[in-house]
Amino acid sequence: MQLKNTLTRYGAVAQLFHWVIVVLIITQFVLAKRAEGLSPVAKIGVLATHKSVGITILALALLRLAWRLCNPVPPVPANTPRWQERAAHVSHFLLYALLFITPVLGWLMSSARAFSVSYFGLFTLPDFIEPNRATYERLHDFHEAMALTLAAIATIHLASALKHHFFDRDDVLRRMLPLFGRAPPAD
Amino acid sequence: MRKHRQFVQLLFLVLVCGSVALAATQWTLQPRESKLTFVGTQAGAEFEGTFERFTADIKFDPQDLAGSRFDVKIDPASVNTRDSERDDTLKSEDLFNAKQFPTARYVAERFAAKGGSKFTATGKLTLRNVTRDVPIEFTFEKKDGSAWLKGSAQLKRLDFGVGQGDWKDTSTVANEVKVNFVLLLKQ
Numbered sequence: 175m176q177l178k179n180t181l182t183r184y185g186a187v188a189q190l191f192h193w194v195i196v197v198l199i200i201t202q203f204v205l206a207k208r209a210e211g212l213s214p215v216a217k218i219g220v221l222a223t224h225k226s227v228g229i230t231i232l233a234l235a236l237l238r239l240a241w242r243l244c245n246p247v248p249p250v251p252a253n254t255p256r257w258q259e260r261a262a263h264v265s266h267f268l269l270y271a272l273l274f275i276t277p278v279l280g281w282l283m284s285s286a287r288a289f290s291v292s293y294f295g296l297f298t299l300p301d302f303i304e305p306n307r308a309t310y311e312r313l314h315d316f317h318e319a320m321a322l323t324l325a326a327i328a329t330i331h332l333a334s335a336l337k338h339h340f341f342d343r344d345d346v347l348r349r350m351l352p353l354f355g356r357a358p359p360a361d
Numbered sequence: 362m363r364k365h366r367q368f369v370q371l372l373f374l375v376l377v378c379g380s381v382a383l384a385a386t387q388w389t390l391q392p393r394e395s396k397l398t399f400v401g402t403q404a405g406a407e408f409e410g411t412f413e414r415f416t417a418d419i420k421f422d423p424q425d426l427a428g429s430r431f432d433v434k435i436d437p438a439s440v441n442t443r444d445s446e447r448d449d450t451l452k453s454e455d456l457f458n459a460k461q462f463p464t465a466r467y468v469a470e471r472f473a474a475k476g477g478s479k480f481t482a483t484g485k486l487t488l489r490n491v492t493r494d495v496p497i498e499f500t501f502e503k504k505d506g507s508a509w510l511k512g513s514a515q516l517k518r519l520d521f522g523v524g525q526g527d528w529k530d531t532s533t534v535a536n537e538v539k540v541n542f543v544l545l546l547k548q
Contacts, residue, residue: 214450215527222404288443292405305443 191238235273272324279317286310385422388546402535414439426472488521
């Protein structure tokens with residue numbers, strides 16, 4: 175198994191980071207939506223899971239960024255228009271940025287509500303700000319806005335990958351897909 | 362006859378002086394410097410609350426433990442956990458039910474010395490209309506005309522019915538609660 179990236183394909187580690195984070199992000203939206211109509215007790219439980227998953231995403235994002243900095247990055251296909259190449263870089267940068275900003279806002283928001291974040295009941299994260307209802311409301315709005323922005327960019331990102339695969343017929347999607355994208359064995 | 366009367370007067374005087382000397386000191390609580398707090402656990406994360414209104418009738422003398430007595434009255438509606446929604450929930454029917462049970466009370470009459478300034482007491486706590494034994498440990502340090510009484514107790518909220526219906530669930534709010542007190546007393 176190829177763990178590191180090559181210039182033509184993402185390695186297994188990068189792929190694992192990518193798809194695990196995709197699943198976790200979807201989970202976060204599902205949990206946040208589910209928490210909305212719940213009774214106080216049930217809501218506490220669902221939000222506790224949402225927070226723990228959020229911190230997991232934050233930790234994975236950090237590791238993933240470190241991994242990316244130590245790996246070659248497969249370039250855009252030849253003949254890609256400049257505006258598309260720039261759009262790709264900007265959107266990837268924003269996705270990384272939002273993977274940090276969104277959970278950090280969630281963490282701060284919880285502290286502002288005098289509710290420390292417990293990681294799956296194993297340990298409690300420090301509170302970096304004092305309880306303050308007004309701050310909490312602002313952070314809540316900001317956290318939601320960033321989450322929705324992330325969803326919007328991720329949707330464009332997904333649409334672009336599908337465009338590359340079905341219209342351009344290049345290997346952009348395939349090189350991030352485990353198994354299906356593997357080059358045929360050389361024999 | 363005269364000698365008999367003198368003897369009775371002397372005996373009376375001795376008894377009065379003796380009982381005054383033997384009575385445990387009556388202390389007056391200094392509310393501004395005193396604190397009654399608790400630590401609960403919600404979805405794995407600890408949170409602290411304070412009771413802003415309480416009175417403490419303290420009679421205490423390390424040399425006269427038999428004559429010592431604590432009588433503390435607490436207003437559960439004065440709970441403050443730095444989040445008004447959580448405070449409202451705590452005061453509600455399923456938890457403190459502050460409307461129906463507006464006073465919690467702790468009375469201790471049995472004390473034991475543990476060496477130095479350390480003591481224990483076994484008193485009765487009446488909370489949400491349930492009375493149970495709750496032992497406390499504390500230190501008592503006198504300086505000039507004041508004394509610091511600092512200590513703690515552990516209790517289980519469900520023992521007192523604090524948590525009805527959905528709130529019985531101890532994964533949402535843990536059963537174990539730690540109570541801490543720091544009282545400044547003046548003679």
